[in-house]
Amino acid sequence: MSNFVISCGGTGGHLAPGIAIAEALQESGHHCRLIISNKDVDSRLVKNYPQLQYARSPGMGFSMSPVKFVKFNIEQIRALVFTMKLMREFKADAVIGFGGFLTVGAVFAAFLTGVPVMLHEANRRAGRAIRMLAGFARRVYLPPGVNIKGLPRRMIHHCGYPIRKEIQRMPQDEARAKLGLDVTGKLLLILGGSQGATALNTWVTDNFEALAKDNISVYCITGLNKTAGGAIERISSDGQTARAVFTPFVDSMAVALSAADLVVARAGAGSIAEFARCRLPSILVPYPYSADDHQMANAQFLEQQGGAMVVQESELDRLLGEVTDLIFNDWLIKRFRENLERLDRANPVDRIVKDMASIAADPA
Template sequence: MSRFVISCGGTGGHLSPGISVAEVLIDRGHDCWLVISRKQVDARLIEDYPQLEFVRAPGSPLSGNPLGLIYFIFGQIRLTVFALRFFCKVKPEAVMAFGGFASGGIAVAAFFRKCPLVLHEANRVIGKAIRILARFALRIYLPEEVTVPWQKRASQVRHFGYPVRRQIQKIPRVEAREEIGITEKGKLVVIVGGSQGAQALNDWASQCLEDLAMEGVSLYCVTGLGKGHEKLKEVEGKNGKRIKAHFIPFTNRMGEVLSSADLVVSRAGAGTIAELIQCQVPAILIPYPYAADDHQIANAHYLQVKGGCVVLEQRFIGKLTGAVLDLIGNDERLRSMRQDLERLENKKTSDVIAEDLEQIASGSSNRITTGKVEISV
């Protein structure tokens, strides 16, 4: 039995894969602690996992103003001290970090403790945190087909993809709708803005109701925490039929929500895309235009090339209603997209990551010294 610490807080895109890996490690008889942030989204997401050990750590994300930079630096110092004390207590044999502001201090503490560090990059553009921390890492997990211009040891890189939580499973559409209280039997569009919501998509969802209703299309919108209250709207469609639109701020049942959809409209975070693939639901992706290094645009275009989505930039959101109606009315196109998504599905990601972590913890993987890392494939 080995001991692992997983740093995965701050957003659903970081926390969800951490939960997925932790579940497998615990099933294999290991001890595992998940270090998360104190943000509301983390608190809500962990409610369904009382069997896992979560540790709330200090720290705040980096913002663009001088005061925000000071808070960030101070938070990283506090996080490093916290992690050093915590590691002295639990004595991990490997530490895994999923990037973001919650990873910096954890990785530094792992370095000082001479504990093997493993990094996971979910997006198709390697983020700043992973780039900075790479020099301390024994292993880096990247998405398939992602290459980088810097590397000395090819053994340092593994292309393992994104670990999806067990809760996120494709189930029959009728069953999925029953599970989340959707009684409509016609076409359904689901809007998902990621774990933190997307105001532009929420605004579109409120404005497009009549147009969708006239085509008999219902709507289910996950607005994001702090971006509205749960409500149900009814709009008159053709022949006086009442069409429903559901708005909820958060859901712990994303597998059922996605499985209930004929079409999803969403941002293009790596976690959302992995869940779309898992549930095999076609999507129109609206990449967040201010994402660091335009990583959501890279994520979205990759899935579009693979046939699983259509990409529409936010500056063209005025065309979204037409795009939705065109696509949701084309059953043959939707069927083809579902088949392409099925070919992309990989259910074993968490298992292969857990196996690699076991090897690292046992010392069977070669350890590297610090220095500039040049990752090649």
């Protein structure tokens, strides 16, 4: 059995697949240490997985601001020293990085100590860290149809996004009961990713009166440090009570996804994969300032596959009409769910874990 270091902290989109891989590795008898950041989102998510072992690394995100750029480089040096010490003490056989600022130190530490490196890119446009570090890797896992210029094909394995095993669709009534939601009509989920989305949170408060008239309730996951929790109630046109519930975070995303009829969300790769797993149609509002506009690439791919609609943030004035048209269109919702089921047929976790184990066992 092998010892794996998994660099996956900083955002939910990096941490969640790292957890999925770590769980599968442990079930196969391997040992893991997950490198995470000191961010609140990491702390909140990992508390649900006490069976895994974590190491909090120094580090901060990249910035072109002169002062922050200096701090970034100092933190990268600290992260490199931290990771090299961790790898020596843990006797690491292999390292896998999921992108972000923590992966840089982990990969250089592995390179300097002769430990094989693997990288996973979830988005349909590879991020800066993955592109920069790909030349140090023995294997790079990319979404189907995505490549990195100049990278030999033998180094690439095309696969999907590793999803945590508890992300499974459950009966809608059961899910709503778990959330404590007593609603009779449609339920719209608003999800801005692990960091939240102020534009989507504001859209809910601005448009809830109109949604309530059609007996559409809202469950809005605002993001940590975005908006305090709370609830609004309104009487719909047929006398039913529609509710808007605001919560900073949910510990069970599968419950929230299963409770909803439709989700309006950012277009992170992890969110999209979980929508597919739970067969939840979506209207995607890509974050317009994402690196390399990768969220738009993610969203357009899912729309082309018939699993979502795309509305740009600059067009939020038409979002209300799109929501009400789609959420009551049973035929189109059914088609979306069928297409999401087709996209979710391949589970990449077992394939990735098997490949990782073979690389760790043969580091030459």
